Amino acid sequence: MGEAVDGGINDMEDVGRQTAETLRTFKDADYAKQLEQALAQKTALLHEIDHRVKNNLQLIASLLQLQSRRIPDEATRQTVRGILERVNAIGAVHRRLFQGGDVQRFAVAEFVRDLAGDLAAAARRDDIQLKLDLEPVAVPASSAAPMALVVNELISNSLKHAFPAERPGEVAICIRNVGERFEIIVADNGVGMPAEAPRGFGTTIVQLLCQQLKAQFTQSDNQPGVRSVVSVPLEKLA
Amino acid sequence: MAPRDPPDVLIVEDELLVAADLQCIIQDIGLHEVGLATTRDEAISLARRYTPDLALVDVHLQDGPTGVDAARLIAEDCGGVVLFMTANVRRLPPDFAGACGVIGKPYSEEGVRLALRYLWVCLTAGYAPGPPPVGLTLSPEYQARWAADLPMSA
Numbered sequence: 568m569g570e571a572v573d574g575g576i577n578d579m580e581d582v583g584r585q586t587a588e589t590l591r592t593f594k595d596a597d598y599a600k601q602l603e604q605a606l607a608q609k610t611a612l613l614h615e616i617d618h619r620v621k622n623n624l625q626l627i628a629s630l631l632q633l634q635s636r637r638i639p640d641e642a643t644r645q646t647v648r649g650i651l652e653r654v655n656a657i658g659a660v661h662r663r664l665f666q667g668g669d670v671q672r673f674a675v676a677e678f679v680r681d682l683a684g685d686l687a688a689a690a691r692r693d694d695i696q697l698k699l700d701l702e703p704v705a706v707p708a709s710s711a712a713p714m715a716l717v718v719n720e721l722i723s724n725s726l727k728h729a730f731p732a733e734r735p736g737e738v739a740i741c742i743r744n745v746g747e748r749f750e751i752i753v754a755d756n757g758v759g760m761p762a763e764a765p766r767g768f769g770t771t772i773v774q775l776l777c778q779q780l781k782a783q784f785t786q787s788d789n790q791p792g793v794r795s796v797v798s799v800p801l802e803k804l805a
Numbered sequence: 806m807a808p809r810d811p812p813d814v815l816i817v818e819d820e821l822l823v824a825a826d827l828q829c830i831i832q833d834i835g836l837h838e839v840g841l842a843t844t845r846d847e848a849i850s851l852a853r854r855y856t857p858d859l860a861l862v863d864v865h866l867q868d869g870p871t872g873v874d875a876a877r878l879i880a881e882d883c884g885g886v887v888l889f890m891t892a893n894v895r896r897l898p899p900d901f902a903g904a905c906g907v908i909g910k911p912y913s914e915e916g917v918r919l920a921l922r923y924l925w926v927c928l929t930a931g932y933a934p935g936p937p938p939v940g941l942t943l944s945p946e947y948q949a950r951w952a953a954d955l956p957m958s959a
């Protein structure tokens with residue numbers, strides 16, 4: 568630019584043009600920098616919120632755990648443990664949600680593997696085998712928690728009720744793509760459902776959330792045991 | 806220095822209800838807790854005093870995101886094995902600040918039990934009894950260290 572100024576009055580036009588160009592570049596660079604800063608700020612905020620959600624879920628879980636240890640009445644304690652288990656299922660969702668690169672999608676199979684392992688370990692039953700056959704399925708992140716709660720109920724129902732003391736068995740969990748839908752199947756070879764079983768809270772949870780997910784829920788005799796199928800239409804998931 | 810059996814455990818966590826829950830789990834599985842710190846300085850001073858075999862360290866403490874620094878000092882100065890327990894897995898440096906691994910929050914009680922029992926074996930035997938349980942991620946350094954010392958028969 569200095570050279571142009573030295574070149575005389577005719578070059579002033581060039582100088583002007585060059586200055587305008589330089590200014591525009593500066594402005595563009597400035598704008599890009601601002602955008603970058605805004606993006607960085609937004610990402611930091613997202614991480615901060617993610618971090619707070621996870622910590623608060625941990626706090627809720629720890630609270631329930633501490634409380635449950637102090638309850639002498641077995642039935643009451645089991646109720647609180649049930650709530651804790653559901654909070655843990657939601658917690659497992661959040662642990663997985665921001666782990667991969669994609670914030671919008673939730674990998675169902677990986678989550679089910681985590682949760683099933685956790686539930687089986689918590690059941691403290693070495694004589695119950697888990698069999699996993701999981702095809703990869705991704706659902707919108709907004710469907711992750713209801714999906715997790717449904718799967719949690721089905722697996723934990725088999726682990727808790729299918730195999731009364733000393734009866735060994737197997738719980739098979741399968742995820743498979745069927746055209747525009749995918750199915751989550753939880754099948755055990757346990758004692759089966761009693762003919763006049765009172766509808767438990769777990770069943771209510773499964774029915775309500777399947778309704779929310781526009782999913783079909785069917786339960787049948789696995790001869791022996793119970794076979795539950797949740798069929799989810801992928802395109803209807805919000 | 807060979808770790809004690811059961812190993813001495815230091816908790817570094819500023820959320821006291823979460824710490825209380827952790828204390829119960831540690832007691833349940835038979836580990837020996839030596840103390841609870843809620844800040845970086847407290848953590849380092851307790852670590853120097855007790856030279857714990859295992860320190861469970863959160864990244865965010867009462868004085869800010871100082872857990873990483875505390876972990877590095879505990880690992881380097883006090884010879885303790887550090888395990889991060891944090892909702893901030895992303896904030897950990899690639900070398901885990903010398904820690905052996907991380908458990909992400911929110912964790913399940915069962916996940917922590919399995920992970921701590923597993924680390925107990927790693928600490929006392931010097932090698933891993935198998936792949937880490939779900940929920941526990943080992944640092945590259947410790948993964949290599951505990952796999953390398955595997956006896957030939959395994």
